[in-house]
Amino acid sequence: MLSKIYNWIDCRIGLTELIRKEFREYYVPKDVSLWSTLGFVTLIAFLIQALTGIFLLTYYIPHPDHAFSSIQNIMNRIPYGWLFRSMHIVGANLLMIILFLHIVFVFYRAGYKKPRELNWLTGAIMFLIVLLFCVTGYLLPWTQLSYWSTTILTSIPTILPGIGEYISRFIKGGEFVTGVTLTRFFAFHVAFLPFILVVLILLHVFLIWRTGFSSLYDDPGICQKAELYMGRPQYKDGKPFYPDFFNKYMQMTFVYLIVMFFIITFKPGLFLTEYAYVKADPLSTPLLIRPPWYFLAPYSMIRMIPNKFLGISIQLILLLLFIIWPFVDIKEEKNIRKRPILLGLFTVAILVWVFLTIWGRF
């Protein structure tokens, strides 16, 4: 029966030929490793977030009077609601971890160099979109943690002179974090951002398909000088995408799921604090409140630099540099180990980020 259905489809769209050409006969470079699978795992993580999010959307009520109780219902009264929400919370944090690792790996392997500048550009924008997902999603449970973290985060733009106050008010929909902010964030989280993200994912996948896997064995000179599309690079001495590399994808996907369920089983509150179980109270500021861990580094930087405007300016410049990096680093050499200055800067940047994140905890 199944083979009949397959044949029916194959006869019309040439599925067998597509699989043979794009998977079995497509060879990935021999220097790909498990690290190269992080992009695919990120995609799986996105899908898990989307599916669990749709489930939560069925029961969530985006109103300050009901948001917290609807989350409580999901966690306690809806059958297996706790499972979907736990997956959504843990998944969001794991997604950030994988994204960070993916970016670090792509940078290390110089995967942003010609002809892959657009891959980096779309990826960098997607990273920002994911951060916006996190910010908007964080408020939705309407807990003390979400309310006050959002209050801190939305007050950061006020540092900017002139327009800062306006930006902050625009984000919050008023002077304080209120029901208006909740509605606004909800709309962004479930409608506006997913639409942009899906478009960017499709574009990113399309670009990867057209430019192929990056390898250190690519001849950088040829790539740099090419004025016409060179076609997807062929690595005849590499490994077939299917089944060799596809197996690696599967392995890493299971590692992701294992880590996720390890946390849900043994440390379900790892990414939450006690304030995550208390309804938001605008007049009762908790003693210890800080943004989620992935925002701790920029948060610490702003705290550390006495001149707040300088602090936020540095961050905006770093952010811009991050986005346009492929157009800044135009050297031919792809192997970062042969570029000690860049390697040094890269290592220092990671160490500073880790230090600021840990420091932000205190």
Added chain:
Amino acid sequence: MRYIMFLLFFLSLIEPLHADYRDLFQRQFIDKPWGGAPIVREGVCIDCHTSKIMKADYLKIPQEWKMSIHYKNKVSCHDCHGGDPDDAAVSCGTPHSGFVGTPKYKDVPELCGKCHVGILKNYLTSGHGKALKSRGEGPNCVTCHGAHNTQKASIEIINDVRCTKCHTYERARTMKQALFVVEKKITELENQLTDMKKSGAITEDIEKALFRTTAEFRTIFHTVDVNLVKAKTGEYSSKLSLIENDLKKIIEEYQFRRNFSAFLLVLFTIMGILVYINQKK
């Protein structure tokens, strides 16, 4: 020009609707506690009690209140002292507003009894209450619980330092022993409830039941009648057992979740291993 005129005409139609919408929006989304309107109405009381015009002794009151169980439960100044928290002249200036600054020693129980009705009733029948009302000498509420920094009551309030101010500790010790079994159970349940709340469980109904039972039991204690407390211990122990059973169901549910999640963890681990072995082949 035609387009501009049309646009202006269109906007003139929109604006009144928009204005209505803004009013509605203001009421539904802004004029709410989560919209910035205060929940605990501190009002003018705090303004004066933190200003230079206030006597030094009274300046510490706001800080003490903010550390109390009353503050946590959103009980504000005017709930006990009366008056209008929005108008100092009405609050402090005229007795007609019902404002009572510092109540007379004898009248304190009635002030607290506005909310703690059952306790007031039993207290007045007790030796403590009778002594206060007849001679003005017995302990009143603040003797044991404090005035503004009132903390959650516990069995530790009964101690030799406090009780021996007026009489020997023997009778109080017997009372403490009689209370011990039920109070211990209450503390255990409260701790378990706190843990479950930290896990995100809905414990509202159980909390209410426990609060009710605890309050009833402590109301009886205010009669300072050891025999009555002993007689009621069994009754309250069985009430607490019912609450414990409800709590156990929630704990079991959380245990199930852990097991189910562990099952998925094992399942994905096996699948991952199979994929790995398959690749090695």
